[in-house]
Amino acid sequence: MRYVLITWLPFSQTEKGLYKIDIDGWYWDLKAHLEQFHDLHVFAPMKTDLLPDSSDITNTFSPDEIKFHPLPYFENQKQFILKLPKIVSIIAREIHRDDIIHNTATAVPPLGLITNFICLMKGYKKRLLIFDADFISDLELYNRTADNFLSKAFYLLLKQVYSPLFKFSIKNTPLVLVGGENLLDRYKYEGKVIRYKTSWVKKKDIISKSQLERKIEYSLKDGFNLCFAATLIPKKNPVCAIEAVKILKERGIPCKLNILPIPFKGDTLDEELKELIKKYNLADIVKIWGIVPYGEPFYNALREHDAILVPNLSGEEPRIIYDAMANGTVVIGSNLKGFSIISTNQNGILCDPTDPKCFADAVEKLYKNKDLLKKIVLNGLNTMEINTIENMHESRKKYIIETLI
Secondary structure, eight states, rough: OOOOEOOOEEEEBBBBEEEESEEEEEEEEHHHHHHHHHSSEEEEOOOOSSSSOOOOOOOOETTTTTEEEEOOOOSHHHHHHHHHHHHHHHHHHHOTSSSSEEEOOOOSSSSHHHHHHHHHTTTOOOOOEEOOHHHHHHHHHHHHHOOOHHHHHHHHHHHHHHOOOOOOOOSSSEEEEEEHHHHHHTTTTSEEEEOOOOOOOOOOOOOOHHHHHHHHTTTTBBEEEEEEEEEEEEEOOHEEEEEHHHHHHTOOOOOEEEEEEESSSOOSSHHHHHHHHHHHHTTTEEEEOOOOTTTTHHHHHHHHHEEEEEEOSSSSOHHHHHHHHTTTTTEEESSSGGGOOOOTTTTTTEEEEEEEEHHHHHHHHHHOOOHHHHHHHHHHHHHHOSHHHHHHHHHHHHHHHHHHH
């Protein structure tokens, strides 16, 4: 039985015929998929230019591991619409009734939603839909923060279109898996909706107890080392992290903040953040790093910090909280349902994402109470022992077998 994954996951082919995924984290996800379903087929947009084979080409798959089915490549909504007839033709021709068909519910572009509808029309029963992001919550946020009537009207219109579309898709899909409590609350009465954990952390990559003890021993020696790791867009709220550091500096708490940007195709707050750092005279303690590849380099970067600030304004469960706990870094996150795995003063601290002072208070409390920091770090590690990517895919397979097979 084929396991068919249909998603917007751009990939390239090397000169030797290997497949390279554009998004590093997805490499680990596909590897974990293979542990559960060996006959894995991926339908995704493929770039036409071949990558030259070299020593820096890593995280690749051979055709013997995963069968990639190239869809026409597109970079924006206009290109997607123009190429949609060919995409639909390929999918309708090459997927089979007995496949397990895994669609992602990405709203832009809505490739998985369209494919799910095609499968519904063809009467294919073995389908699941994955919601990783809370697009409706994002639209509500954009509507609240828009600075003019036309923008507000646009986001409201999008919500009026997508909200019933999502509900229709969920009601007509045998199995829907959602990441985070916010999505579960939104859709749990619409169909068979089950929450799953969004961790990409492999069991072997969790920091060892001996490494963690050394990290705790040397923590706070040169002040409090903070980081922020996310796409630099409004819903990730990097401004809050900078303003929290401004407050800490005014209080005389020695700290540094490193901003680790995650790649994003679209407008970012990069220049605005640089201006804010300059305005607050924080250039000596706030640095914006270059892109750190996901995997071991990213984990090593997290281990250099005592805590990570995650002041998200949207409702989905951010994967970064798992990455941080797995590397002995305290999570100071938002008191939203997407952070339900965190309990304040147990395995992290939750704050109001609209209040930088709350984040500054949390950092100051940890700086003055190293025993609390140690307790949170150790409990975070215990949390990760049962929330690895392997655990996540094992639970997914259980739901899939119970529902679809």
